[in-house]
Amino acid sequence: xxxxxxSPLIHITKRKAMAWYKAWGIRLIAVLIALVVCxxxxxxxxxxxxxxxxxTMWKGAMGTQRRIWALCQGxxxxxxxxxxxxxxxxxxxxxxxxxxxxxxxCLATTACMILLGGKLPNPLLIxxxxxxxxxxxxxxxxxxxxxxxxxxxxxxxxxxxMNYVAxxxxxxxxxxxxxxxxxxxxxxxxxxxxxxxxxxxxGQRYMLNIIIVSILTIVMFVYLRYSKHGYEIxxxxxSENTARYIGINVPKxxxxxLLLSGAICGLTGLLLVGATDHTLTxxxxxxxxxxxxxxxxxxxxxxxxxVLSSFLIVFLQKGxxxxxxxFSLNQSFGDILTGIILFFIIGSxxxxxxxxxxxxxxxxxx
Amino acid sequence: xxxxxxxxxRAIVQSVPLLYGSTGETITEKAGNLNLGIPGVxxxxxxxxxxxxxxxxxxxxxxxxxxxxxxAIGIPLLSCLLGSLLMGLLYCFLTVTLRANxxxxxxxxxxxxxxxxxxxxxxxxxxTGSEVPSIALSATHSFYSKSLPFASSTGxxxxxxxxxxxxxxAAIIIAFVSAHFLRKTRxxxxxxxxxxxxxxxxxxxxxxxxYKYIATCIGCMIxxxxxxxxVMDYASGVWSNDGFGDRGWxxxxxxxxxxxxxxxxxxxxxxxGGLYILYLFIPTGMNLSIKEIYKxxxxxxxxxxxxxxxxxxxxxxxxxxxxxxxxxxEER
Numbered sequence: 001x002x003x004x005x006x007s008p009l010i011h012i013t014k015r016k017a018m019a020w021y022k023a024w025g026i027r028l029i030a031v032l033i034a035l036v037v038c039x040x041x042x043x044x045x046x047x048x049x050x051x052x053x054x055x056t057m058w059k060g061a062m063g064t065q066r067r068i069w070a071l072c073q074g075x076x077x078x079x080x081x082x083x084x085x086x087x088x089x090x091x092x093x094x095x096x097x098x099x100x101x102x103x104x105x106c107l108a109t110t111a112c113m114i115l116l117g118g119k120l121p122n123p124l125l126i127x128x129x130x131x132x133x134x135x136x137x138x139x140x141x142x143x144x145x146x147x148x149x150x151x152x153x154x155x156x157x158x159x160x161x162m163n164y165v166a167x168x169x170x171x172x173x174x175x176x177x178x179x180x181x182x183x184x185x186x187x188x189x190x191x192x193x194x195x196x197x198x199x200x201x202x203g204q205r206y207m208l209n210i211i212i213v214s215i216l217t218i219v220m221f222v223y224l225r226y227s228k229h230g231y232e233i234x235x236x237x238x239s240e241n242t243a244r245y246i247g248i249n250v251p252k253x254x255x256x257x258l259l260l261s262g263a264i265c266g267l268t269g270l271l272l273v274g275a276t277d278h279t280l281t282x283x284x285x286x287x288x289x290x291x292x293x294x295x296x297x298x299x300x301x302x303x304x305x306x307v308l309s310s311f312l313i314v315f316l317q318k319g320x321x322x323x324x325x326x327f328s329l330n331q332s333f334g335d336i337l338t339g340i341i342l343f344f345i346i347g348s349x350x351x352x353x354x355x356x357x358x359x360x361x362x363x364x365x366x
Numbered sequence: 367x368x369x370x371x372x373x374x375x376r377a378i379v380q381s382v383p384l385l386y387g388s389t390g391e392t393i394t395e396k397a398g399n400l401n402l403g404i405p406g407v408x409x410x411x412x413x414x415x416x417x418x419x420x421x422x423x424x425x426x427x428x429x430x431x432x433x434x435x436x437x438a439i440g441i442p443l444l445s446c447l448l449g450s451l452l453m454g455l456l457y458c459f460l461t462v463t464l465r466a467n468x469x470x471x472x473x474x475x476x477x478x479x480x481x482x483x484x485x486x487x488x489x490x491x492x493x494t495g496s497e498v499p500s501i502a503l504s505a506t507h508s509f510y511s512k513s514l515p516f517a518s519s520t521g522x523x524x525x526x527x528x529x530x531x532x533x534x535x536a537a538i539i540i541a542f543v544s545a546h547f548l549r550k551t552r553x554x555x556x557x558x559x560x561x562x563x564x565x566x567x568x569x570x571x572x573x574x575x576x577y578k579y580i581a582t583c584i585g586c587m588i589x590x591x592x593x594x595x596x597v598m599d600y601a602s603g604v605w606s607n608d609g610f611g612d613r614g615w616x617x618x619x620x621x622x623x624x625x626x627x628x629x630x631x632x633x634x635x636x637x638x639g640g641l642y643i644l645y646l647f648i649p650t651g652m653n654l655s656i657k658e659i660y661k662x663x664x665x666x667x668x669x670x671x672x673x674x675x676x677x678x679x680x681x682x683x684x685x686x687x688x689x690x691x692x693x694x695x696e697e698r
Contacts (some may be wrong), residue, residue, distance in 0.1 A: 015694065094469055094690075096402075153676035154685055156400065156469065157622050160615065161665045161672070162684045168662040175655035290473050302383030332607070335481020343460065343472035350464035 011122020022137030023352045027298070031312065041340070045050030046327040053323060060137050060322020061315045073206040073276065074314040075307075076213040077268060081292035082299075082306045083213075083220045084264030087257045088141075089293075090301050091223065091237045097144065097159030099289025100166030101137045101262045103282070107170050108136035109196075110189060110280040113273070114177055117195035125196045129274055130267075137266020138259045140166065149251035153272040163289065177280075188278050198275040209271045218263070221303040233257055258295040264288075294342055316341055371522050372475045373640070373647050377599050381639030382530075383408065383610075385537045386592030387617025388635060389544050389628045395621060396548060396584035396690040397578045398561040399461060400697040402472025404558055404589050405614020406479020407453045411596055412597045413483040414449025415442035419506040419598070426505075442594060450590025453479060454583035462578045465692035473600020476614070483593075484607040507603030510595075533591065533597040538632050542586060545629035558582055561686030564693040574693050592617065616642070619668040625683045626673055636666050 041048035048052070049133030061071050081098050088095040109339030112129040120128065140162060147153035181185050190196060201207040224230040232253050236243045243250050272284055295313055387404055394401045399409075411586035419442040426432040457475055460466045491501050511531040532619070548554040558575045559567040568574050597605050620638055624630040674684045 012694075012696075013695070057503070096469070096473075147673055147676065151487075151671055151673070151676040153681070154622070157618070158669060158672055161619060161669050164612065164615065164665040165662050165669075168658050171658040171661070172655050175658060206405070275593055287477075293473055294470050297467060330393055330485045330492075332481040332484035332488065335477050339478025340479060342457070342470075342477070345465050346460055346466045346471055346474060349466055354465070 005180060008257050009358065012354050013357065015353060015355050018352055023360050026348050026352050027345060030344045034344035037118075037344070038337045038340055042333075042337075044329075046323075047334075048327065056323050057316075058317030060320075060325075061318040063322075067318070069155060069204060069206050071314060071318055075310050075320065076206070076210045078288055078292060078295055078307055078310040078314050079217060080209075080213045080268045080271065081265060081288045082269065082296040082310055083216055083303055084261050085232055085292055086220065086296050086301050086303060086306070087224065087230075087263075088261040091233045091254065091257055093145070093148065093258065094293075095141065095144075095159050095258065095261055096156055096293060097141060097162045097289065098265050098292055099285045099287070100159070100163035101265030102269045102272070102285040102289055103163075103166040103170050104140045105133040105137040105266030105278055106273045106284050107166075108266070108270075109171060109270050109273040110177075111173070112184070112276075113189045113196035117190045119192055119337055126198065126274065128146045129196055130270055133270035133274075134263045134266040135260060136263040137264070137269060141258045141262025141265065142255060145255050146152065149254040167282050170280065173340065174280060174282065182191040188352055189273075189280075190278070193280065196274060197278060198271075212267075212271065217303050218306065224303065229253075229256070268280060294347050298345055312328040313338070369647065371525060375525055376635075376643055376646075377636050377640035379530065380642050381635035381637075382534045382537045382618055383592035383596045383600070383613050384617050384638055385631055385635040386595065387540055387589045387614060388620035388624065388631045389537070389541045390585040390587070390592070391621045392547070392585075392624075392626050392628050392631070393544055393557075393617055394582045394587070395626065395689055396557055396561045396686055397581035397585075398686055398691065398693070399457070399578060399582050400472065400580060400690040401457060401469050401475075401585065402469055402618070403453065403457055403475025403479060404586075404618055405612070406470075406476035406482075407450050408593035408596075408614045408617070409479045409483030409610055410453050410593070411450040411587075412593030412610060413486050413605065414525030414590070415446035415594040415596055416490065416501065417486060418442040418445030419503045419603070420501065423503055423505050428679045433505055433509070434461065435509055438506055441590075442506060442510075442598065445585050445592050446594040450586045450593075451583055451599065453590075454586030455579075457601070458579045461692060463584075465694060468690050468692070478494070480608075483610070487607050490605070500618070501605045501644045503598070503605075504602055505603075507598055507655075510598035510603070513685050524640060531595070533595040533599055537591070537595070540591075541628040541632050544588075548628070553666050558686070560597035561688060564639045565695075567691070568695060574695075578693075591615075595687055616664055619665065622675075623668050623671050623687075624670075626685070638667075641667065651676060 035054070037054055040050075042053045043050050054099065060067070062068055084101070085095050085098055087280040109129045111133065112125065112132050116125055116128065142152070143158075144155050144162060147158065148155045174184070174186055175188050177186060198208055201211070218366065224233065232243070232248050235246070235248060236250055236253050240250055243253070268288070269285075271279060277284060291313060295306055295310045298309040298312075316338055317334055320337040321331060321335075324331050324333040371528075390407075391401060391404050406524045422433070422437060422441045453475060457471060461468050487501065499693045510533065548558065556567065556572050557577055559570070560572060560574055560581075564574050567577075579607055590615075593610065596610055599602065601609060616638060620631060620635055623638070641663040642661070644663065645657035648657070648660060
């Protein structure tokens, strides 16, 4: 038997709270260490010096004006999905179905554009597209929410499955609408008439998305922090029993929050199809539904923090993809780098939440 | 007439990766770890095996005659197990030791694992200098796909039961052994206790960290074999990027479908494998679009099972109670 009486080498306790700047400092250190590790790996792969690698990364993300706009667009879309998932996450409802909800929004938008393009005046068409896309996303999110509220069905797995149902549904409609027949893709919708295309603001086709998402970020921040709904979401997330005790109708909050969550995912789909891509593919959501989970989590579900975390993730993706192009590595190299950086940030959360006490020194280390 | 004699063997070969994945994930989930990184782990398992086989084949001058059967099977097998073990350790270090969020860690592992597989797959393709975007290890395949004797001489019986590579039979054995282990042994009972109520298990003197680490790592190694089977046997030793597809998520779906019972998984995986390829066997004529709807079936079936088990709310059919939660002794 172990009869040791001295205290263990490392003793872990939970921190009370940490100032936000310290917490972000720790995350920043984690990112820096991760960048060093990524640099070493890239150097091993390419034989180039790490400084050149970072310079390439920077150039890839921000090198030209066009790239900066593309970066902003990427951030806006990532942020939009993260904002969508946030209210659900704050309720401890793991909505992993962002991917499917976006796709369904894309599908509804496309359906309106193809079936009604040219038959309705453009403003009316755009209004209809918006309503359909948002409603479709909301419905897709509320199906699992209904079962969660009523029978406590596991939402993580349910929403995950809904993604694939949505993907196949999109695949089905792509074959129905494909142009030309047998090509397996739809091509640009309404290329001649531009029916249902969103107006371009200030000569920049990404401008509209960026404006909409910026407004949404602030609204979401206010909604979560200052509204009664936001309060109810937090209480349900902290403890369902407390919520029930103080008279919050938990099923109602779950369903209402997921309606909102799905609606914003649907909006993302609308923006993707209506404002930028004007086409529909099964990979249009591009894994954002999953990446946004990490983006939202990195920012501790704070909408303003998400601006930073989505910048970080999108910057890395763009930079890493530039590295793989320049050094003629496989495109998947970007995924490896993103993965490594995520692992470091995920690990760093431990040092924000907990504190280590060493036996001898008695020193506290962050 | 629906051609069962050719349908069932194809459903079975389709089912093996799913069975490995779901057996591995079941063991992991029984320890309270919801490992959404399984798709990534299966990619890593597959590519690690490919890397091992690639260098061994090259060392032997790319001819099956020079290769030793034990090494030809053993080297990819070991490198696959090693690769998946490392992924398992990474997951455990982050979620158990550092108590990170399991969903986020799992998703990051999937991003990393799929990227890792495609990256090294692509790099090996470049090494061979070929024009085709895939890598063929036909010599290793010939060792992995060796079917049982009498497979071709016993007609339909041989085709249905004897025509698979050894990894297919291993999958079924592993699933039954895991089911027995989880339900009938003391260690299995402890493991389930860790998943249901870590605080109780901890009070009973069970080392939570040890159980979670070992269960998750073994689970990952089993799941990794699914990737290996896919490349070496099912895909005839050809690695093509993204070829494995979304089978990892389907394996996770299968865990729910079988309500955490690996022995049911043996049959359920064949059902899923069948649903996965059903669209190839349904006569649809010129109507290609309807096939996409058939591909939805495995997911729809999983959703229905998920709903039904939660509605019936029987205690033995529920997910492990602490699934997805990190355990910290001082937080009760």
